[in-house]
Amino acid sequence: MVKNETLSRIKKLPNGARFYKCALQVNPFAYLQKNKKKTTYQSEEDYNNAIVDRCVQEGIEVIAITDHHCIDSALNLIAQAHSAGIIAMPGFEAGTKDGVHILCIFDPDRSPDEIRQILGSCGVTKPHQPPVCGDFDTLELLEKARHKWNAACIAAHVGAPSGLLYHLKKQPAVNAWTSDDLFACAIPGAVDEMPDNIKSILLNKDPQYHRQRKVAIVNAQDVNSPEDLSTPGATCWIKMQSVSIEGLRQAFLDPDSRIRLASDPIPDEHLELIGIAWQGGFLDSQALHFNENLNVLIGGRGTGKSTIVESLRYVLTLEPLGQDARTTHDGIIKHVLRNGTKISVFLQAHRPAKRIFSIERTIPNPPVVRDENGQVLNTTPRDLLPQIEVYGQHEISELTKSPEKLTHLLERFVEYDAGLVKRKSDLARALEKSRSRTIELRRELQAIKDQLATLPALEETLVRFQQAGLEEKLKQQSLLVREERILNTVPSKIQPVEELVDELKKLLPIDKAFLSDRALEDLPDRDTIKRNIPILESFEKAVRKAIDHLVTAVETARSEHQAVLQEWDKRKTEVRAEYERILRELQKGKVDGEEFIRLRKRIEELRPLKEKQATFKAAVLEAEQTRRQLLAEWNDVTTSEYDQLSKAARRISSQLERRVQVTVDFQGEREPLYALMRDRIGGRLQEVIDQLQSRDAFSLKEFADTMRAGTGALQDKFHLTHAQAERLAAADEDVKMQIEELQLGHTTNILLNTAPENSPPSWQSLDDLSTGQKATAVLLLLLLESDAPLIVDQPEDDLDNRFITEGIVPRMRDEKRRRQFIFATHNANIPVLGDAELIAGLVASGEAAIGHASITSDHMGSIDTPTVRELVGELLEGGKEAFETRRLKYGY
Structure with missing residues (x-):
């Protein structure tokens, strides 16, 4: 190293x-x-x-x-x-x-x-x-x-x-x-x-x-x-x-x-931030050595607590969740840390092996990730810390305003299923392709139907010509038209093979770099694996030989077909000369023989479309069946995702039994549907959207099928006016198919028990809670089940001491054995009742833009360090329980 x-x-x-x-x-x-x-x-x-x-x-x-x-x-x-x-x-x-x-x-x-x-x-x-x-x-x-x-x-x-x-x-x-x-x-x-x-x-x-x-x-x-x-x-x-x-x-x-005790379980090793250091800016030359458990940053207003939190967010390239958080973050980066400041963060991962990484970022440049040997890695901070979470001051309250973001929070508790994620991605692409193919096949089938619609009239006209004796007189030219159509079909049968040859040529030479000595140098059985090289070489040789055979076959077929055409052209010339003579005679009797031949030619062109129509009908039916199957699988995947989230919600509710209850609404996020309707249907849609939003149960497939069924069905099923239903029914089939394919997110509902300890539960939804109570409910979820660090700036904001002491602190104490926390706070309950392993006191001189903050060694430690104990007593305020604990711990 x-x-x-x-x-x-x-x-x-x-x-x-x-x-x-x-x-x-x-x-x-x-x-x-x-x-x-x-x-x-x-x-x-x-x-x-x-x-x-x-x-x-x-x-x-x-x-x-x-x-x-x-x-x-x-x-x-x-x-x-x-x-x-x-x-x-x-x-x-x-x-x-x-x-x-x-x-x-x-x-x-x-x-x-x-x-x-x-x-x-x-x-x-x-x-x-x-x-x-x-x-x-x-x-x-x-x-x-x-x-x-x-x-x-x-x-x-x-x-x-x-x-x-x-x-x-x-x-x-x-x-x-x-x-x-x-x-x-x-x-x-x-x-x-x-x-x-x-x-x-x-x-x-x-x-x-x-x-x-x-x-x-x-x-x-x-x-x-x-x-x-x-x-x-x-x-x-x-x-x-x-x-x-x-x-x-x-x-x-x-x-x-x-x-x-010896009988107690050994805490699992978890991902942890080792420390952070600054070069330049408000925290120039300062550094922190984090504890693997609970870290608390304390200090008066303007001492740099939020600057540390936003420094971590900036280095780790984590985006703020709300506009207020974005404004605060950008302001600290621009005016407090400032361009040219270098921030270095070190982290330790334990799986699959114990390794140390450094992430350095100089404002305003992107971060650079290095391994323990100083080697720059082609990876991002999020690759190393995919589940780390950073929340600025009041940002948790902003999170409570978005059911979709709450669902994203719930996803932390779902075991990642790579197979399900891939299956969903594959299905989304397959549905998009099926939509394009089905619509294209239907369009071509309709074009064939439109052309064939003229055939009966043409055939009736042909009968009149035949009754006038033109069929017999122009028989040879009529037969010539049929022969020409047949001969012109031959190249279309050769063309696909020629295109296939071109595609095969693009696949050569076969890439064998994955079998090179360098690629296999660390593998114990590389000699056995390398035996595949001559196999691929022989295969490539055989493919080249097959290509040569196909090229020869195509050229031979075209050449021989050309010879047939040349021979047929001789008869065509003779028939054409006789045809022109007959036309001249017919003109004397004011009969248009040329029109008869054009008619015969048009009929000969249309008659094969009947067979083609049958083929396209079968193709459309097959495409529709394939799409029905894909939609059924899509529904299965969506249901599986919902089941996973519901199980996670039940598990969380069990863990936070008397504090928080969580439920999930199936496809409760309907904004993607409304956005599609505004974009592709247009018009006055708000009443329609309100009607759809009021429905507890809603199926995209059912909605699309009802649109296909027409105006009346929409009025009956969704209680729309005639004009509203008519506009929806008139939407293109492409729109109806897109509706079927939409990914509507599942939404999360959180209930908080606002009753005092040992009282009957009083469950309130987020909409009915105060800002602080909302933040309490979400913070309890954030503290659960993760091995990645959680960093929060002043989590006690908007919370009263009862919720902190009865809800937040006990959960924090339990989870810190398995997870690293970094909190900036001015509330005594968190470091004292939470028994913070590391308390770091910050002091500052001057304003943020021109001043400087410092974190001295004698202000770093737990409460069994006298100087830290004194600092906590000077800076922090708390509730009755915190002060009683402080009396026991600090002697006053």
Whole structure:
């Protein structure tokens, strides 16, 4: 991989919290000796090396060393872990005077002397004192650890002997479990594997033990050997920006977001934006290193939040959905970013293989896509990120105004069916061809009918001539006319073969580049595949030989036919001379023999049309049958699309059971029909359109057939006036066929439950909702089921805090495990209740056109970073729940 300086700079920036694999109850070698545990290691050094090596193998990045009432026994293992790049947190396992074991863990840089003093305050004066802190019971120890010692406490092996829920009974157990100072407990596996009485407490379902904030559950158990580190119950994943007591505290406060047990599913890898950097413009020299989960951009008005969102949209070549969004986007590109500014975006794809791509765009030029080696690719940003979505400020509200765009949003939840897409495309082309062919065949058949309509009169005239004796007198010339017609038909039978020869010549030489050494160089069985080269060469030779034979055959046929014509011309000359003599005699009697011959010639020309008419009738019937079949298949495809959308709508309604309901109307988008009618029929159509729009059920095929049935049928079926129906019935057949072929989109209906939590549902359609409620409904859909990034500028706009806290934030928290979000916001609920992995604070000086924004490293991180925590407190406002959470998280 070629080093990219911009990417290297981005990766050096903080990108917030991430999961660390942690083993939080590792015992030192002295613990094994003191408690007579079996071990294969003869020395502390060997044991420490083995523990550290196994940590590296297992990907364990954080360990806590928790001997019973002793810190000194951990010091060598701590040093050994640090030398291997593993973060070691010092601590001890305390036994309270009421018999409960508690893990007390400290910051990695906490000095041993301070921890010795803490142990002394517990009444522990000797390193190997029995495991009981005689001075404190469980409640007292938890209170001291939190408020005096700055330690993170975990109730060890909570359901086993000496565990809080095992050892304590009745009210003492309730008091300890419901203490505000208890943040976490440890179990050796999945919650479902715990005894039922303990499981209900862990899940916060036991009324007696119920807490406002659940106790965080971690996997941790005694590690007495390297092998113990490989057992599932010994480790868990904890999300922190930096490993610290504050990081653990934030994780314990929000375990659903920040703790993953060994039994929990591993989140799927998803497409993610690594970062963005600017060269020039309002954000000159700035860069951001995105987190793979929830990213929140905060800052005062004019600090550049929207500029970042629109920068991403511009680089990714995504079009705004509405006119207001377009105006905002164009204004930021022109006046804030400005011509000459270079924006670089880096992304990481995981399928089919893990790869990094860069997209660079200098305003106003098109983007350039490169791979990790710097090679320019013949691809577009949309090829790499086909499902990424960017929405500017208020743009989601604009989206709610278009049922068609809502259906496009629903299509995100439909599994892509390449076969159905191809089938639909093929059918659309086939229907267009069938329309052209059917109309052309009908036109030619009508022309034949028009010509044959004159034949009876011509034949009647011929009879009168025959009765006058001209047939016998001009018999030879009459027969000559028939012979000439037959002879002139011969070249028309040769001509198609000659045209076929010309087409065959165009197919040669056969392209064999796909079998070249270069084309096959990466294929393991290329030698077998290359055996097709002589096959194609022989085939080409045979085709050339066949062409030569056909050319010779055509030339021979034409030559021999010409010889026949020359021989026949001799008789034609003789007959013609006799014919002219007879005409001169007839003229003496004032009889026009020339007219008789012209009549005979015209009749001879028309008579073959009867056979041709029969052929065209059959062709028209066949074309009509083919079209009926195509229309039936077209209906099947349309129905299949509708079924897929309906299934997606039902699935979404199920997932958002008490929030949003989605339904789909079959071919509800009728504007393409109205546009065609205005273009091809014209006149006053608004009343007709209103009548058609009022119908819940509408079939294009039925409408076209009724137009064919005539004025009366249209009046009866669609309740039109005589003039309206007459205008429709008079439309060309081409128009009626085009109506049958139209692609009317299915339209999406969204209902939002506007009732408060725990109240009976009150479902309201989008038309009956406020702007903010509409945006809520659509935003809930946007948060669902995608592995592509979602970028939204101030999604809370127009929303009240209840909808954010009860609807948006819970869904965001659930989906961020599987998807990257980048939100710009001024609302505390999103980063605080959503537990944003990365919060980036922006500050600016001067106006956008001449000023400059900056994003400093100390303003990048999650809320366990003090400077970020302070920035959030200064800049953001929120609802009651957000402030309460802030009190828990930030201490105010």
